[in-house]
Amino acid sequence: MKKCSWFLLLAVLFLCFPLNGRASAAVKTSPTIILDGQAIPMQKKDKVELINGSVMVPLRIIAENMGMGVLWNQQVGTVTIPKESGSIVLTIGQKKALIDGASHSLATAPRNRNGTTLVPLRFISEAMGVQVSWDNSLKVVGLTSAPLPLEQPAITPAPASPEVPDQPVPLPAAAAATSTVHSLSFSDDRLMLAFTGDVQPSVHTGNEPLQIVVELPRTNFSADFLQTVSWDSRTQSGEQTVTGVPNVNKLYYGLFEPEAATLRVVIALSADTNYTSYIEEDAASRLLVVDLSSATAGLPPAEPVQPGNGKKTVVIDAGHGGADPGTIGISKKLEKDFNLSVALKVERLLLQEPAFNVVMTRREDTYPPNKQRAEMANELQADAFVSIHGNSVTGSPKVRGTETYYYSQESKAFADIMHRHLQGTTGFPDRKVKYNKYIVLKYSNMPATLLEVGFLSNAAEEAILFSDDFQNRVAAAIVAGLKEYFGIA
Template sequence: MKRLSFMLLVLLFVLVMPEHGHAASGNNKIFLDGKEITAGQSVPVENVNGTVMVPLRMIAENLGYKVDWNQTSKLVTIVQGDTTIKLTVGQNSASVNDKTVTLTQAPILRSDTSLVPIRFISEQFGLQVAWDNTAKTVTITTPQPPSGGDSSQTGGTSGGSGTTTPGDTSTGNLTMVNGISFNNNVLMIALDGSAEPKLSVLNNPSRIVVDIPNANFSDAFGSGQTLDPAKYGTLDATGYPDVKEIRYSLYSSSPYTVRFVIQLNDKKDFGYSVTNDTGSKLAIVDLNATGGLASVNAGTSTDPTNTAPLPGSGGKKVIVLDAGHGAKDSGAIGITGKYEKNFNLAVVLKAAELLKKENNIDVVLTRSDDTFLELSERVAIANNLNADLFISVHANSSSTSVASGTETYYKRDESKAFAKVMHKYLVQATGLNDRGVQYGNFHVIRETKMPAILLEVGYLSNKKDESLLFTEALQQRVAEAIVSGVKEYLGL
């Protein structure tokens, strides 16, 4: 439950359009550097599950790429310079110079024409891509040299120059930004690669800038967070009075740089710390320090060794709450169509609010909104923070509608006692059948390094269970049960 030389310019693109899974209107157009290309456009652009799919040969050949189609194996091979991409119709994985890459949507056939995710092609061959949903137009642009400075979409009003670290301009060794979350004034960035974040503090307005050099957004990021055609997005910071806005973008593509900006409200004693653990693939910016911001000159890099510690300081116990599934991964679907991911998040948010009231506990969420994280990223959050306890919240499902009740799972022996304590309170809270404490080989409770349990609160495949699980009263009781179980196990 843990966790970017240059041929042209890269731009990630996933945009939800009307009529998901159906072809867009047949009058859509594709422009390359301002010129409409029509040769080979016998099949229209489509949106399939939120992924824009375009006729491959039409675009590739207009760009001068070599395209080969194997009818027998349904294999598409694209060659451009020293890059070779292989995609197979119906398969969600592709090969880029013999390295496996996951696609958001498998290539499909339409009238003997292969449609592929334009996002994937743009990423691998460095194209700036935009979709105009009103005009049904795809615009493809080859790159222009970036102008730099702090006037980018994530820079705001200039008050000093940001830090952009030159790096490798090839696409083969980029660090991938897989996901972000913001909770308890802590920004967590899941990375896959060796790049080290570079921090700057800028004034007018006050903001902390985090640059990830040699980096790009991954497919997983676009599936879980908002990212517009300009590779720009924002993260919800509602409820955090010190933070006005969090935004992010592909700040530069020569060299590749992903930028995060935490724009602050006027608070003179604001401070922060930053840690980066390449082993657990997690960068953490903690905004809970006092002092430091006002004394830093605009545009200067900061020294994180003189700032505040991560959650768990002062002897507090760190509890990581994990709402299972999220975003594109709905989890189980209930008998009336309700999504497990929504139940999981509702319970976790309620439990977090209760735990925040405990003076000797710090609570961290793997996700606080409808975000997708890989299992390894969820694990990394807990392990990187050296958490004391890890709790993953789920709802169950069965092929039979008769199955009903509450279960608590553990994997490692050190977690069994915690599971027993928690299960006692959980069964009392739900009033459902007691299905006991059980052994389970689940990734998030197997790979975490602290006592870790997984709660299956009830069965969404059971009409009675589902109806109960989606009531505020039951969710609140489960949240209170989690708090009681944590306190009893820790002796608090």
């Protein structure tokens, strides 16, 4: 049974408190609330209010302590609470709500207090149902998700307070977003969320219903992303059915808490599931991965090579892939497509070179995690690692050029040679060889370099980058650089 109806006892409790002055005045208090034997933590700003005889609680209390996937639409002032089947929709200032599509009346409309949304406990308790108890001597609210005995004494509610017309409540202005989500998908037992900006995502679990919740403050979805997914502009939310993944039912996503411009993504579960989460950063974007696969799952199978045959083993990495598009070009072309196209051309050329074994981190539109790409090369004891990318600078369409990165000092000479061949072929402005802590470079044990061929955010360079003839020349330059570094004629 869901815990959400613990709210009923709170409503009864507050009706028992005496009110001074007019019945319509708002009275603030902070009672002790025990949920299944555990006290619910409440911050100083979390004030429970009694308004017109209805107990109102900050929405944050519901979201954090009841594990609910609550979504907020600031434009129309709606609050949506997804359930295992159906949903609850409340609207700021309105006494009508929807439960699984059916209209229900509220004694008091949801309010907004200085950017905090207050919702009526009595309504939510009736909508979702939970058993409650009250210790009058200790002034403690007891909440339990299990049914109480039938002999539990009934509590008679206090007389209803006279109705006072609700006054319009202005909605708070949403905080300016500083980060953007560009793509979101669930595949291979992993949620993958590509974003840009300085945001630090948080990941936590909820118990009733079971779910994994991802929150990104001060973040918006990109317009391009919203055109590719199921999206309800009225509730500013969407959902995706997940099939073929044990214990995962659906994926919900939307805007929550306008005062923080917070994005929330909810993985709805059918059973307790372990997970790990981590962020991968690359040349043009960041990727949050929530991995539900077994902790014992190993690396993707490495391609077999013949050790001791005198050949140099080179790992060619097409950056990004799958749910991670990399940067999106000025004409909406995707970096991951450019990277893969060039990488496959490099592979074809290296297969014609008798001095090389070539291994690809990906040949299709898939996403191997960046650290695993490096670990694959380490497992093979590769002699060199080359990661291929396109570049971008948001808001600066005039920036152009070719640049190359290295991490370890051992890789500097390798990066210098590869850059000289690459930049000489592209003819783009020379942005030099630079140091960076990119994951694929940091965790590689062999000479490794990351090539930023050109800028997709520049119209002229983007058009050239996707030319088949240009890509063939870039592939030939990469092979020429490898041959020079290893002293192969």
